[in-house]
Every structure is written in C-alpha cells, then in structure tokens.
Amino acid sequence: MLLIIKFIVNHTNSQFGIRTAAADRRRSGTTTKMDDIQNREDIELLVNNFYERVHNEPNLAPVFEMPQEHWQTHISRVINFWENWLFQTGSYNGGMMWVHLQANEKNSLTTERFEQWLALWFLTTDSLFAGERADFVKSKALEIGQIMNAKFNSKS
Numbered sequence: 001m002l003l004i005i006k007f008i009v010n011h012t013n014s015q016f017g018i019r020t021a022a023a024d025r026r027r028s029g030t031t032t033k034m035d036d037i038q039n040r041e042d043i044e045l046l047v048n049n050f051y052e053r054v055h056n057e058p059n060l061a062p063v064f065e066m067p068q069e070h071w072q073t074h075i076s077r078v079i080n081f082w083e084n085w086l087f088q089t090g091s092y093n094g095g096m097m098w099v100h101l102q103a104n105e106k107n108s109l110t111t112e113r114f115e116q117w118l119a120l121w122f123l124t125t126d127s128l129f130a131g132e133r134a135d136f137v138k139s140k141a142l143e144i145g146q147i148m149n150a151k152f153n154s155k156s
C-alpha cells in the first residue's frame, strides 16, 4: 500500500517554538540561503530537532519512551545511520529492520504513525537544510518507510 503523505512545504520554526542554531542564523540575517547538510554536527542538529517534534506528537511519543541511557544509544545509532548513508563512514552496523520489528511488537507501527513520522522528518529537514543531501535524507526515509509500512500493515 502506498503511503499518502502530506508534504508540508511552507512552514516556520516558530510554528513549533523550536530554536536552532541554523534557524537563529537565518533569523539574524547572517545567512541568505539555507545550506545543505555538511557534516555529523548537522546530522545531530537534524535528528535532535526531529525528536523534539516527535516527543510533542501524542500518537508517536509513547513509542519512543525509554530509559535515558537507552535513548542516548538510540540517538547515536540514528546519527550513525544517516552519517553512513551521507558520508560512507561505515559508522552504522545495521539491523534496522529487526529493531522496527521489535518496536512494532511493542507498539503497533500503524500507517498513521508512518505518515506522521515521515511528515515530521520532511518538515524538520526542510526547516533546517536545502540541497542534495537534504533531498536524499527525505527520499531515503520515504523509501524505507514505505517498505516497513507494507511489511507491517498490508492486509494480504
């Protein structure tokens, strides 16, 4: 089944009250256009902003409730995952499908949750970065989201 995703194109950080270094730079006029993702630090910014939004989404937040030390590990693994895709660092050692199978057993990863997750990922990426790498992290997440959604939620 295809995901129906509402791509939110026009938005501002103030909508969510999130302050970021990149957004502050733009507000203060020190950058005229948005930069692309350049390094691990940018990925950290992206991932941390994304999860701030996830925690404010009542339908998604419960899935990510975990002890603080587990949370730190999770964040590093997600950052490694994207760093590996974008900069071929070899820093991610795989197993993401298994991780989501486990997550799906605990809290159903419904189509609605996939749509919300992806909408927030697109929104966060677009609020911070623009360029080929920003496009890549959106299209790769969409591709993976569609595969997982088909696996967990197809009727047949």
Ligand code: HEM
Residues within 6 Å of the ligand: 060, 063, 064, 066, 070, 073, 074, 077, 078, 081, 094, 095, 096, 099, 100, 103, 109, 110, 113, 114, 115, 117, 140, 141, 142, 144, 145
């Ligand atoms: C309904 C949507 C989704 C939910 C609720 C969800 C939830 C989760 C959860 C609960 C974990 C495990 C956290 C832990 O216990 O360490 C996880 C890991 C992860 N998720 Fe998702 N996820 C979703 C969609 C996606 C998508 C579309 C991607 C695409 C990139 C993705 C990328 C990852 C990565 C890279 C990890 C770390 C895997 C690892 O530890 O090896 N997730 N996710």
